[in-house]
Amino acid sequence: MxxxxxxxxxxxxxxxxxxxxxxxxxxxxxxxxxxxxxxxxxxxxxxxxxxxxxxxxxxxxxxxxxxxxxxxxxxxxxxxxxxxxxxxxxxxxxxxxxxxxxxxxxxxxxxxxxxxxxxxxxxxxxxxxxxxxxxxxxxxxxxxxxxxxxxxxxxxxxxxxxxxxxxxxxxxxxxxxxxxxxxxxxxxxxxxxxxxxxxxxxxxxxxxxxxxxxxxxxxxxxxxxxxxxxxxxxxxxxxxxxxxxxxxxxxxxxxxxxxxxxxxxxxxxxxxxxxxxxNVYKAGDIATKTQVTFPLHKAGLRAVRQRLNEFDREHAYVLRKDKQFVGVVSLAKIQATLEDETINSQDISPAFLEGIEPVHEEATLQEILPKLTSYECPVPIVNSENIYMGTISRHLFLKTLSREANIEETKTEETS
Amino acid sequence: MIDIFKYTIPLDDWIAVAVEWLVGNFRPQFQAIKMPIEVMLNAIDDALLWLPEEIVLLAFLIIGWKTAGWKVGLFSIVSMAFIGFTGLWDETMTTLAMVISAVVVCVLIGVPLGILSSRSDRFEAVLRPVLDAMQTTPAFVYLVPVVMLFSIGTVAGVIATIIFSMPPIIRLTNLGIRQVHPELIEATYSFGATKRQVLWKVQIPLALATIMAGLNQTIMLSLSMVVIASLIGAGGLGVPVFEGLNSLKVGLAGIGGLGIVLMAMVLDRITQAMGTKEEQE
Missing domain, CATH: 3.40.50.300 (P-loop containing nucleotide triphosphate hydrolases)
Known part of the structure; x- marks a missing residue:
């Protein structure tokens, strides 16, 4: 063989x-x-x-x-x-x-x-x-x-x-x-x-x-x-x-x-x-890469703000060169940080949202649920090497559920 | 009215001719069958009679105790001693030797036949009417051909006993093996067992309790037959019963009968305990 x-x-x-x-x-x-x-x-x-x-x-x-x-x-x-x-x-x-x-x-x-x-x-x-x-x-x-x-x-x-x-x-x-x-x-x-x-x-x-x-x-x-x-x-x-x-x-x-x-x-x-x-779907199965990402080494506060405005987004996902996940910044936080003039506008770290932890791609949707409700941004998903695999938003989550519900509905319609 | 039974089938003549033909042509072969049974019977009988009574009684105590608990052990020694005190010790030992010889042959022939019939529905279908006939034919009926083929005496009595008491062990061996759950057989095959391994590692061990029940019945039947066998000159406890019957000595017949009953109970308790012991494990 x-x-x-x-x-x-x-x-x-x-x-x-x-x-x-x-x-x-x-x-x-x-x-x-x-x-x-x-x-x-x-x-x-x-x-x-x-x-x-x-x-x-x-x-x-x-x-x-x-x-x-x-x-x-x-x-x-x-x-x-x-x-x-x-x-x-x-x-x-x-x-x-x-x-x-x-x-x-x-x-x-x-x-x-x-x-x-x-x-x-x-x-x-x-x-x-x-x-x-x-x-x-x-x-x-x-x-x-x-x-x-x-x-x-x-x-x-x-x-x-x-x-x-x-x-x-x-x-x-x-x-x-x-x-x-x-x-x-x-x-x-x-x-x-x-x-x-x-x-x-x-x-x-x-x-x-x-x-x-x-x-x-x-x-x-x-x-x-x-x-x-x-x-x-x-x-x-x-x-x-x-x-x-x-x-x-x-x-x-x-x-x-x-x-x-x-x-x-x-x-x-x-x-x-x-x-x-x-219980069936894993986070990695439905995660999408529709959010704005930004490489850490280029991330200045103004540059990120411009990018977010351009794409009309609230959050940016900051990644290392090798795509490892670093953190999430929000437009509001960037704005607030920029107003504080003592901070170097090239240092993005004060703008990171606190308490955002990425979820492993093998986690079930059930396990994501608490983070999905408490985080203000879509939940970032990473693999075992901490590489960014995408995000899951509340909208995406509900869409997944409703698609499964649709299968059931069509089935019941046909049988009735 | 027409008498439809005016013409009869001469079946009786045919049977007579058939048996006479067997006797005329095959008597030496039948006498040869007798040989090993005779050797075994005499050896057991001699041994039981040679052994001091105390040793035999002690053996009953120990065997009964080890297999079925101290109550049965005690019951065994008391019963056997009681028989001895009625003056029928030697007859009892001869009967025991007859039963043991008959049962040994029954097991040697019956268990393999039971295994065969559990493996082949066709063989079982052929064997079944034969077993029915063996069990239901009145014992007196086949005493005649047995005498003609094997002559009279204790050995001929044992042979009649073997024929009469073999069916249960065949039937229950067959039943016991067939009752083993098919899932267990399938599981055994799934691990790469051969047919022989299935038989020895699973079927026989699991059928053992049922086979022991068959053995128990075979022993009981053989005990009832050894009495009848005294009609054709077999020794043992049947002799006082037969004598008592002939000369209306009700006391003699009574102690002979009691001896058989007590021995039957002792052997029954012991072999039954063997069967349930297997099951408990």
């Missing part, structure tokens, strides 16, 4: 995978070519299309969420990846190997070395202790007991459960049980961890906690997570990219904001009803 330093490393590639349930798939393929829908095909042939022409790639280190309503084929799709369900046709390439062509031995090898899975129902072994459960994948691999217990213990430490290693799963709460499931998935050190609605059976608080836990575990890791979910909030929270499935097809793949901004069809739009956009 090519390892290109600029683009992320590809882990898994799925090319037009199909799964057709219920006997000889040929008649269904014929009808698919005629462009028939899933329901029609079922009526005519009794064959159910589980997955319809799914193609996507997954990269090292990312969390790829496959989202869809129940019956959309997402659980089937994820099982095609480790062939718990045999794909009817298509190609699934892992580490340059087409796993659909593997014999039983090769498949067992792939499952042991490259993949692990976490289940909605936890699927812990009731006859084994927490430690033995966490070590289960290693036991199947044939790792010696001492070694596998060490690795399982490390995995339990990662999920904060080393203190209950000797208990049985039955005595643990749901959240703790799924941590054991997570530890079992982690202990084999997989390239790809498949998570099938892994947090769906947990109550909302624990669920958020587990999502944070997963994000923390993924930090700086090259492990790929393929996460199945029916919950948009969850997908938005943890997904680097999301694939949305509808009746067996993948209808859209993209980053969360991308899908939210340009939903491919009504089905995708429907998902976003009820989602609070202030």
């Amino acid at each position: 090519e390892n290109n330093s600029t683009s992320p490393q590809e882990r898994l590639r799925v090319e037009s995978a199909f799964k057709i349930f219920g006997g000889d798939p040929e008649p269904a393929f014929k009808l698919i070519q005629e462009g028939k829908k899933k329901d029609e095909i079922y009526k005519q042939t009794g064959l159910t299309i589980g997955v319809h022409d799914a193609s996507f790639e997954v990269y090292a280190g990312e969390i790829f969420v496959i989202m869809g309503l129940s019956g959309s084929g997402k659980s089937t799709l994820v099982r095609l990846l480790n062939r718990l369900i045999e794909p009817t046709s298509g190609k699934i390439t892992l580490e340059g190997q087409d796993i659909t062509q593997l014999d039983t031995k090769g498949l067992v090898d792939i499952r042991r070395k490259y993949m692990s899975m976490v289940f909605q129902s936890f699927a812990l072994m009731p006859h084994l202790t927490v430690l033995q459960n966490a070590a289960f994948g290693l036991e199947v691999m044939g790792v010696a007991e001492k070694k596998r217990n060490e690795r399982a213990m490390d995995a339990l430490k990662q999920v904060g459960l080393d203190h209950v290693a000797r208990s049985y799963p039955k005595s643990l709460s749901g959240g703790m049980q799924q941590r054991v499931g997570l530890a079992r998935g982690l202990s084999v050190d997989p390239d790809i961890m498949l998570m099938d609605e892994a947090f769906s059976a947990l109550d909302p608080l624990i669920r958020t906690e587990m999502q944070d836990e997963l994000l923390k575990l993924q930090e700086g890791s090259t492990r790929t997570v393929i996460f199945i979910s029916h919950d948009l909030d969850e997908a938005m929270r943890i997904g680097d990219r999301i694939a949305i499935m509808e009746s067996g097809r993948i209808v859209q793949i993209g980053a969360p904001e991308e899908i939210m901004r340009n939903p491919a069809d009504e089905y995708v739009k429907a998902f976003f009803r009820g989602v609070d956009p202030t």
Whole structure:
């Protein structure tokens, strides 16, 4: 596999995978070519299309969420990846190997070395202790007991459960049980961890906690997570990219904001009803560079005043040569400073507004809200190097909200 | 009216011919089947009778205590001692040897058959009527062919017992394995387990409580059969019962019967505790 330093490393590639349930798939393929829908095909042939022409790639280190309503084929799709369900046709390439062509031995090898899975129902072994459960994948691999217990213990430490290693799963709460499931998935050190609605059976608080836990575990890791979910909030929270499935097809793949901004069809739009956009959009997503900026080394009070008058603006954003953010000056403050004749008009520092702190581009709109209401100027946005990325004004913020509201309105109009 | 049953199927003759053909042509093979059972039975019987009674009683106390708690241990030693005091110690030991031999064979054959039928619906469908027949055919019916094929005696009695008491362990092994949650099987496969690993690491351990329940039933059935087996010359606690029946010695039949009941209760409590113990873990 090519390892290109600029683009992320590809882990898994799925090319037009199909799964057709219920006997000889040929008649269904014929009808698919005629462009028939899933329901029609079922009526005519009794064959159910589980997955319809799914193609996507997954990269090292990312969390790829496959989202869809129940019956959309997402659980089937994820099982095609480790062939718990045999794909009817298509190609699934892992580490340059087409796993659909593997014999039983090769498949067992792939499952042991490259993949692990976490289940909605936890699927812990009731006859084994927490430690033995966490070590289960290693036991199947044939790792010696001492070694596998060490690795399982490390995995339990990662999920904060080393203190209950000797208990049985039955005595643990749901959240703790799924941590054991997570530890079992982690202990084999997989390239790809498949998570099938892994947090769906947990109550909302624990669920958020587990999502944070997963994000923390993924930090700086090259492990790929393929996460199945029916919950948009969850997908938005943890997904680097999301694939949305509808009746067996993948209808859209993209980053969360991308899908939210340009939903491919009504089905995708429907998902976003009820989602609070202030939790989804990051500051950097909506910041604009429409404000007046001024380089610090040229900033004299009069020069800035002239520029502001020219553009009919109240505030100027002062930046260093390398575009690092320094501060904001306002027309009123410049005016006041100029009236004080003891001050050198080439020194702009007395004109800076006090208490203006830039916001990081990764902050959610929710987090900007307090600054947006208290600052007299639009909120400056910077990246991790303190480079100025633009500003967010109250007007822009409201516009963002209302655009999301428009999507909802058009949807309700159509349905009513 | 026409008598539709004027012409009858000579099924009885056919069965007779079939069995006689088996006896005529395969008696040596059937006698060979007897061999290992006979060796095992005699070894166990000799050992139980050779051991001092105190040691055997102590063994019951310890086994009962370790598997099911001190109450069952105490109950076991008291019951067995009581049987001894009624003068039927040797018969009891022979019955115990018969039950142990029969159950060992039942487990050796029944558990693999149960595993097979849990893995193949077709095999299960074929096996089911056979098991029904084995369980419902009155015991006296197959005593006749058993005698013809294996002659009379304690070993023949054990063979009849094996046939009669094997179905539960097959059925419950099958059931236990099929009851293992499919999610667990799927999870096991997802970690790259082979079929054999799934069987030994997940299916058998999780089915164990159910298999033990089958073992318990098999033991109970074999205890009820060893009495009937005395009809074909098998030794043990059936003998005083049979004698009592023949000569209307109600006291003799009574103590024989009581011995069987007490032994059944002891073995039942112990094996049941084994099953639930597995479950608790």
